[in-house]
Amino acid sequence: MDVLIPFDATAPKTRLGPVLSPSERATFARVMLDDVLAAVRTAGGNPEVLATEAIDSPARVTVDERSLDTVVNHHLDTAHGPVAVVMADLALATPDALSALFDTDGDVVLAPGRGGGTNAIVVRHEDFRVDYHAASIRDHRSIAAEIGARVADVDSYRLGTDVDDPADLAEVLLHGQGAAAGWLREQGFELAVSGGRVGVER
Amino acid sequence: MDVLIPFDATAPKTRLGPVLSPSERATFARVMLDDVLAAVRTAGGNPEVLATEAIDSPARVTVDERSLDTVVNHHLDTAHGPVAVVMADLALATPDALSALFDTDGDVVLAPGRGGGTNAIVVRHEDFRVDYHAASIRDHRSIAAEIGARVADVDSYRLGTDVDDPADLAEVLLHGQGAAAGWLREQGFELAVSGGRVGVER
Numbered sequence: 001m002d003v004l005i006p007f008d009a010t011a012p013k014t015r016l017g018p019v020l021s022p023s024e025r026a027t028f029a030r031v032m033l034d035d036v037l038a039a040v041r042t043a044g045g046n047p048e049v050l051a052t053e054a055i056d057s058p059a060r061v062t063v064d065e066r067s068l069d070t071v072v073n074h075h076l077d078t079a080h081g082p083v084a085v086v087m088a089d090l091a092l093a094t095p096d097a098l099s100a101l102f103d104t105d106g107d108v109v110l111a112p113g114r115g116g117g118t119n120a121i122v123v124r125h126e127d128f129r130v131d132y133h134a135a136s137i138r139d140h141r142s143i144a145a146e147i148g149a150r151v152a153d154v155d156s157y158r159l160g161t162d163v164d165d166p167a168d169l170a171e172v173l174l175h176g177q178g179a180a181a182g183w184l185r186e187q188g189f190e191l192a193v194s195g196g197r198v199g200v201e202r
Numbered sequence: 203m204d205v206l207i208p209f210d211a212t213a214p215k216t217r218l219g220p221v222l223s224p225s226e227r228a229t230f231a232r233v234m235l236d237d238v239l240a241a242v243r244t245a246g247g248n249p250e251v252l253a254t255e256a257i258d259s260p261a262r263v264t265v266d267e268r269s270l271d272t273v274v275n276h277h278l279d280t281a282h283g284p285v286a287v288v289m290a291d292l293a294l295a296t297p298d299a300l301s302a303l304f305d306t307d308g309d310v311v312l313a314p315g316r317g318g319g320t321n322a323i324v325v326r327h328e329d330f331r332v333d334y335h336a337a338s339i340r341d342h343r344s345i346a347a348e349i350g351a352r353v354a355d356v357d358s359y360r361l362g363t364d365v366d367d368p369a370d371l372a373e374v375l376l377h378g379q380g381a382a383a384g385w386l387r388e389q390g391f392e393l394a395v396s397g398g399r400v401g402v403e404r
Contacts (some may be wrong), residue, residue, distance in 0.1 A: 011278065060258060073261065094357075096357070097357055100357075111359075112359060112376070112377060114316070114363075114373070115369070115372065115399060115400045116376050116393070116400040133391060133395075134395040134398050134400050135376070135395055135400045137376060138376060138393075153361050155296075155298070155299055155302075155358050155360050156357050156359055157274070157313075157314060157357050157358055157359050157361075157362035158357050159359075159392070160359035161316075162364065167317070170317065170318065171316070174318055174337070174339060174340060175314060191318070191337060191340075192335040193318075193335075193337055196336050197336065198317045198318035198336050198337050
């Protein structure tokens, strides 16, 4: 399975600004990307990073500074066979979770993310195109229905958890199995429980 | 599988106070409970509601006003065979998701919830007891390790999404397949997209 991994190399993870400096955010985004790349490869995927600017990586990287939708749909335009699109900040993704995604039948297979996002998708229908604006999971279901594509959902907490906000770092510490959790601990982050809520402190 | 469903009938869903009145919260909590009961039964489970006070329900209800841990552990003390504990606010739970939980091998099977919670659990080890304080998923892993119980995780977005905060209502509108989503729509709730975030408005 060809797997596209869009990556914002320019200003990654700005919503983590309250807890990480710009250079830390850049490093953390790269650590998460490398975790996702490793999990994709172990699951049998053939990854290609679509980066907004050049990055130093042993992975196959294509630089394209156009918008997320434009870049992904350009690849779908020219694809032969199934294509997956997996977000670069799925720090909880495991090979098992990705294998379940790749192995699920359907013209369009969707892994919903919290807040209406589409954290991962498999496209096996030549007319399907992405639209990653807010509540994209709803839009992707509509687009699939319009072209008569069979939709399947993958029910995965690991794929459903993308890392955008400081609260998401608690998820990485609790459930991460890759380098991102270790990196956070090296930077001094640990779980903090306050008023029944779980967050992080440094 | 015997399935315990703890239910706060006294002051349910207080964190939804910004968007629902006390009587609406009581009704919504009951609608979610009924969704969970239906999904548990379809998945082959034998549910028993553990309620803090009497409720009018065709389900089997045991009233016990003691703390959550005390009530659940009292049942584990006297259990013969496997017991599941499923939270009453899993409005996204489907029979498929619950079947996956019930069918996963392990002395202790955990379905993590967002923020370190344990949204559902199957106990097949006579020495295991619950501790539902914050970051309970970590504590449950520790308790299982101490008694030599084999732990398995269930990777489910549906079981991982409990409904506590107003933002969680968007998850119900986006992904709910039971009566809770319909009830919210009847009360005038709909998805609202603001600044790239998805929430609800009424």
